[in-house]
Amino acid sequence: METRRPTAKEQAGIQWWNSLTEAERAAALKAAGWKSGGAWTPSAADAWTVHKMRSGLGGPVLNFVCSEPVVY
Numbered sequence: 001m002e003t004r005r006p007t008a009k010e011q012a013g014i015q016w017w018n019s020l021t022e023a024e025r026a027a028a029l030k031a032a033g034w035k036s037g038g039a040w041t042p043s044a045a046d047a048w049t050v051h052k053m054r055s056g057l058g059g060p061v062l063n064f065v066c067s068e069p070v071v072y
Contacts, residue, residue, distance in 0.1 A: 013044070013045060013048035016048060016051065017044045017047070017048065025044075025047075028044075028047035028050070028051060029042055029044075029046075029047050031047065031050050031051075031054075032046040032047040032049070032050045033046070
């Protein structure tokens with residue numbers, strides 16, 4: 001199995017997630033759409049995407065909360 005190093009953007013997300021307290025992680029997951037008993041559970045990557053969008057780091061700032069995954 002091949003492994004690869006994280007990209008710079010992935011590494012930034014990893015560092016952001018690792019810098020959060022448990023309470024901050026819970027808040028970030030909630031902002032990404034977590035809800036008790038929900039059919040879908042957002043990941044740390046989902047929380048990072050929402051954080052970037054809301055803070056202007058990842059393109060246009062959107063008032064965005066996931067309720068279900070986007071399926072293409």
